[in-house]
Amino acid sequence: RKEVEQDPGPFNVPEGATVAFNCTYSNSASQSFFWYRQDCRKEPKLLMSVYSSGNEDGRFTAQLNRASQYISLLIRDSKLSDSATYLCVVTSAGTALIFGKGTTLSVSS
């Protein structure tokens, strides 16, 4: 079983739609949780950290359920510029980042 598993993509949505990505992780000792965004042939960039209490940054909301070992990302009012691959990331022992395979989002007009 992979350490971090994400919804298979791609997700194709119209502008203005709400889209949710889910992720599960296998190591209950995981300590830090993130969503990174990666544009085609570019480097990953931190979108947001994820906290147990849930957190919001503009149109983006992230949730963490430690009991279920589940992380989610909700994007409201999708923009064309949101088209990218979204990577679910956890840290376990040490500070190495463990990435999921990524979920591709395509927003169309």
Next chain:
Amino acid sequence: DAGVTQSPTHLIKTRGQQVTLRCSPKSGHDTVSWYQQALGQGPQFIFQYYEEEERQRGNFPDRFSGHQFPNYSSELNVNALLLGDSALYLCASSGLAGGLNIQYFGAGTRLSVL
């Protein structure tokens, strides 16, 4: 403030050759991590350097080695290249500032092994 810089941007090698990739961390960062990203996959952790020592290592063979210099810059060396080593190699730097240990990535080196 320069971010994480990597060189070269692209590289073509043949099987059996050796390659060295370079990384300069973001100003103020003292920790460098290296990742390999194959096409269609998420990045995979190779190793991390702190205070010129390998602090943590992922599941990669000994053909992958590294070094960190006193100025915190780092090199990744891969010996006896295989076709399967073709990938985007990402360097990330981090440092304890503002609480969380956030890793910032360079643009990567795209390695093709023929």
